Amino acid sequence: MDHINHTWTQSFTLAGFTTTGNLQPLVFFGALCIYLLTLAGNLFIILLVHADSGLSTPMYFFISVLSFLELWYVSTTVPTLLQTLLHGCSQISSVMCFFQLYVFHSLGMTECYLLGVMALDRYLAICCPLRYHALMSRQVQLWLAGATWLAGFSAALVPASLTATLPFCFKEVAHYFCDLAPLMQLACVDTGWHAQVHGAVIGVATGCNFVLILGLYAGILKAVLKLPSAASRAKAFSTCSSHVTVVTLFYASAFTVYVGSPGSRQEGIDKLIALVYALFTPFLNPIIYTLRNKEVKEAVKRVTDKIRNLLRKS
Secondary structure, eight states, X not given: OOBOOSSOXXXXXXXXXXXXXXXXXXXXXXXXXXXXXXXXXXXXXXXXXXXXXXXXXXXXXXXXXXXXXXXXXXXHHHHHHHHHHHHSSEEEEHHHHHXXXXXXXXXXXXXXXXXXXXXXXXXXXXXXXXXXXXXXOHHHHHHHHHHHHHHHHHHTHHHHHHHHTSOBSBOEESSSSOOHHHHHTTBSSOOHHHHHHHHHHHHXXXXXXXXXXXHHHHHHHHHHHTSSSHHHHHHHHHHHHHHHHHHHHHHHHHHHHHTSOGGGSOTTHHHHHHXXXXXXXXXXXXXXXXXXXXXXXXXXXXXXXXXXXXXXXX
């Protein structure tokens, strides 16, 4: 690591991934393709939900909000990933570094809260079907969606501001974006207290939501098992399977990085795990929510027919 004075540093250096000359263009092209497909897939879901009245349900509204979030979430870190893959170690200004840190964790916490809201939506749909539309009115949907963003961006202020005020003696960040642990390793002072505060804030945000999701799905499981036929039970479970898959992917990788012990992992493993929740999960979400989804396939057909009719008339 490069040593610098323990005052305000003007820039940091992102180490990124170490790739050989032959693999570098291939890895860069692969990451770029995944990024573009992620943008296209999530944008497709947003446009489809808003274009087709058949998808004007609370579940698809929250899916479109998740897709909108994923557009920003993946765009927060992938540009610096591509930069380091293309040019190796890359400079990033301290302002942009801390801004990236704040936005990344804000969006990550927002997604935690949003996944909890989506679990609540499934719980109300299955356990309270007669009152579902009254309980999950359009006004309530908008309020819940807005509350997740407000809570996420508020909670991230604590770890981001504490990290930004640290004195730094080194400038090389052992990551492809500015994250909490790699930045704290560059500080000139003991960051044990900071790590405890970060763990408490992130732990409350993610842990409480995870417990909430588990509790809601316990209620869903109890209600589904009481349904009279196997067909009705299978239909109820099918509406939750996509959400459960997304929750598993997101929380498994995030908990591994932010709850597990960094010292017990080999150097560079955190960067690989970060790729799962920062790149591959946003890429897989549109596929998970649309693959084998009969309602989405029917909506695509309806929208396609509308476009064809408009083109014929013109």
